[in-house]
Every structure is written in C-alpha cells, then in structure tokens.
Amino acid sequence: MCKILVMEYVTSKNEIKLSKTDDFNAKHILDCGQVFRFSKLDDKTYEVRVGDYQAIIREDDKKITINCSDNCHDTKFFENYFDLKTDYSLIKNQLSKYGVLRVAIESGQGLRILRAPFFETAINFIISANNNIKRIQLILNRLCEQLGENRNGYYTFPTIEKLLQTDESFWRGIGAGYRAKYLPKAIKQLADIDESKFEAMTTQEVRKKLISLAGIGPKVADCILLFGLQRYDSFPVDTWIEKLYYKHFDKTPLSRPQISKKLIEKFENLSGFAQQYIFNYRSTLSKTEDVI
DNA sequence: ATCCAGGCAGATG
DNA sequence: CATCTGCATGGA
Numbered sequence: 380m381c382k383i384l385v386m387e388y389v390t391s392k393n394e395i396k397l398s399k400t401d402d403f404n405a406k407h408i409l410d411c412g413q414v415f416r417f418s419k420l421d422d423k424t425y426e427v428r429v430g431d432y433q434a435i436i437r438e439d440d441k442k443i444t445i446n447c448s449d450n451c452h453d454t455k456f457f458e459n460y461f462d463l464k465t466d467y468s469l470i471k472n473q474l475s476k477y478g479v480l481r482v483a484i485e486s487g488q489g490l491r492i493l494r495a496p497f498f499e500t501a502i503n504f505i506i507s508a509n510n511n512i513k514r515i516q517l518i519l520n521r522l523c524e525q526l527g528e529n530r531n532g533y534y535t536f537p538t539i540e541k542l543l544q545t546d547e548s549f550w551r552g553i554g555a556g557y558r559a560k561y562l563p564k565a566i567k568q569l570a571d572i573d574e575s576k577f578e579a580m581t582t583q584e585v586r587k588k589l590i591s592l593a594g595i596g597p598k599v600a601d602c603i604l605l606f607g608l609q610r611y612d613s614f615p616v617d618t619w620i621e622k623l624y625y626k627h628f629d630k631t632p633l634s635r636p637q638i639s640k641k642l643i644e645k646f647e648n649l650s651g652f653a654q655q656y657i658f659n660y661r662s663t664l665s666k667t668e669d670v671i
Numbered sequence: 672a673t674c675c676a677g678g679c680a681g682a683t684g
Numbered sequence: 685c686a687t688c689t690g691c692a693t694g695g696a
Contacts (some may be wrong), residue, residue, distance in 0.1 A: 412677050504677075511676035516693060556692030561679085596679045618678035634686080635678090658677075 382605065383482055390454040395445040395463070402467040403443055404489020405436045411659040413493055413606045415503055416517045416523065416536070428523075430496055431535045432456055462494050470652050477646070480653060481588070483660040490659055492624045492651060493606060497574050499536050500607030505594040506558055507602070514554070521553040542566045545631050561593035567624040568592045582610045597636050612650035614639045618655065627657075 381654060388397035405425040409417045413492070417427040423437045433448040434457050447457050458464070467490075474480050507515050526537035543566055550559030569592065577585050582604060589600040601615035616635040617626070624638050633641065646653040 410679070505679095507676090508678040509676065509691085510678085511692085511695075514676075517694080551692085554693060556694095557690085558679085558692080560691095594679070598678060615677065618675085619677065661677095 386463055387460075388463055390458070393447040393449065393454060395454045395457065397443045397445075397463075399438075399441050399443060401488045403461070403491065405438060405443075407487050407490040408461070408493065411487075411655055412512055412604075413491060413655070414495060415507075415512065415519050419444050426533070428533050429460060429536070430499060431528075431530075431649065433530070433533045434460075439549055448533075449532065459494055462491055465491075467491060470649060474646070474649055474653055474656070477652040477653070477666055480656060487656045487659040491653055492609075492611075492657055494609055495606045497603070497607040498539065498569055501569050501589075501592075501595070502542070502562075502566070502603040504599045504606075505562060506555060508558060508594065508596075510556075510558075518554050525553065529587050539570050540567075543570060558594060562592040565595065577608060582612050586613075592627060599637070601639065605651040605654070610623075612643060613665070614642045614646070614650040614654045616642075617658075619658060619664070622664055623657055623661060 385399060388395055389593055390396075409425055409427060414427065414429070416429065417425060419425055420435075423438045427434050427436065427513045434453050435446040436470075445454075445457055445461070447454055450485045451457065452505075471484050474484060489527075503515070503519065506518055510518075518530060520534075523534035524534055526541045529535040545566065546563055547559045555562060572588075580588075585608065586600050586604060589595050589603055590597060595603070598615050598617055601613045604610040604613040605615060614620075618641045621635060621638060624633075626644070628642075642653070643650045
C-alpha cells in the first residue's frame with residue numbers, strides 16, 4: 380500500500396482505488412478523442428485498452444476502482460497512464476482566470492490528459508485525419524483483432540514488428556481508406572525514431588520532425604505532441620475546435636495553424652489542457668448552427 | 672441521397 | 685507564403 384499527496388489513491392496488487400473526486404471522470408477522460416480503444420460496459424463501468432494492457436474502471440457512489448490486467452503485474456503503468464500524480468485542481472484554477480473557459484471546465488470536471496505511448500498515439504492520429512471518432516474506433520479495433528494478440532477478453536495493440544509487415548492493401552482492407560497509402564511508410568519512419576532524442580528538443584523542433592513524416596500534418600502532429608509526448612504547449616485545432624473558436628473567441632477568419640498559434644500565445648504551457656476542456660465542450664454545438 | 676468527420680499531400684498562385 | 689483539390693469510408 381502506498382499513499383500519494385496530490386490526488387489521494389491507494390494501490391494493492393493490480394488495483395487502484397481513489398475516493399470519489401472531481402478530478403477523475405471516466406466518461407470525460409475517454410470520450411474526448413484522445414484515446415479510441417475503450418468501451419462503456421454499463422452505467423458505471425468502462426474498459427480501456429492501451430498497448431498490451433487493459434484496465435476496467437468502476438465508478439461507485441463513494442469510490443473509483445481501476446483494475447489493471449494481470450500482465451501489468453502492478454498498477455504503475457496505469458498510474459502513469461492516467462497521470463494520477465498531476466494536480467488538476469491547480470490546472471483548473473489557473474485556467475479559470477480565462478472567463479471563456481469557466482463553463483467548459485465546469486462541464487468537463489474530471490477530465491484528464493492521458494500519458495499515452497508515443498508510437499501507438501502516432502498510428503491512432505494518422506488514422507484520425509478527416510475521419511470521425513466512431514470510425515477511428517472501428518478501424519483500430521479491426522487492426523488489433525487482425526494483428527494484435529487475444530488476451531482472453533481483449534486484443535492488444537500490434538507490435539512494431541507486426542506493423543512493419545503491413546502494406547497498403549492491408550490498411551485498405553480494414554477500412555483506413557486513402558490513409559492506407561502513407562501508413563506503411565509512416566510506420567517505417569516511426570520505427571526509426573529514437574524517442575529519447577525528443578527530450579533534448581523543443582516542442583517546435585519535435586513538431587517539425589513529426590510533420591516531416593508521412594500522413595502527419597500540423598494537426599496530427601499537435602495531437603501526438605499533446606497525448607503521446609506530454610507537450611502541453613500544443614493546441615490541436617480540428618473542425619470542432621475551429622467552430623468553437625469562432626463561436627466563443629473571435630469571428631475573424633483564420634487558418635487552423637493561425638488559430639492554434641493564437642491560442643498557444645494565450646494559454647501558454649496550459650494550452651493542451653485548455654484545448655481538451657474546449658474539445659470536450661463540442662457537444663454544445665448544434666448541427667444546424669451557423670457558426671460563421 | 673448528400674454531407675461530414677480530431678486533415679494531409681501535391682499542385683498551383 | 686497562402687489557397688485549392690482529391691481522397692475512402694461509414695454513420696447521420
């Protein structure tokens with residue numbers, strides 16, 4: 380048993396228990412487009428899969444329980460994945476000074492940015508381009524069913540070795556569409572990257588490197604930076620963020636990279652967190668609404 | 672049936 | 685530098 384200062388939680392074997400808190404909400408964590416391999420099992424239970432591992436999250440009246448799959452051996456992987464040592468009350472306080480964010484923060488209580496593995500995140504977001512979340516999930520589930528391992532109840536994410544063997548027709552076959560033609564190339568390029576070299580690089584330098592890879596442009600790079608490399612001075616701007624920007628920030632037309640730049644100047648090192656609260660707020664957009 | 676989704680690559684001003 | 689076009693697929 381161990382006890383941590385910030386968000387109180389205890390661990391034993393493969394289980395994490397935290398008292399009911401405003402800083403952990405499975406729906407908000409999973410349902411805001413940073414991760415795609417998850418399922419809602421019932422009203423109080425979610426399952427999330429990442430790499431070789433799986434976790435079951437149960438939200439009871441007074442506590443939240445995270446059960447990690449046996450192959451985790453302990454709870455360390457998911458303690459890190461859910462970033463349990465980061466104090467979100469601090470982040471929320473800082474961001475609340477921006478009036479426009481208050482409602483988004485309030486409605487996104489318990490949202491957390493995951494510390495997802497770099498390689499898997501890169502593949503996920505190459506597939507995400509000009510796609511929708513449902514279909515991204517569909518494609519990734521097919522990928523794992525075909526190339527991952529069946530661990531009695533869930534499929535793992537394929538190894539790099541397996542992915543290096545894929546060709547364009549494989550990706551077409553699982554519904555990746557036109558993204559199929561650059562996925563095999565991107566996988567080879569990603570496999571050649573030594574992630575530890577990023578540590579000495581600025582966010583802009585890493586971003587430039589990512590954009591040089593097949594199928595990765597500014598937006599996908601920003602998602603990889605934020606979710607896979609914990610670069611919180613990133614602000615991915617997709618169609619939803621663009622609409623919300625015009626609705627809540629400024630009507631003046633700008634390109635997406637310009638919107639991103641402007642919002643990073645505003646939110647600085649908390650840009651990524653601000654971005655997720657805003658993205659989580661996208662459900663408030665009605666489909667017929669005229670946004671410009 | 673038409674539109675759209677966590678956009679990118681390549682071509683053209 | 686900015687802007688324009690083609691691109692696969694499945695759900696609404």
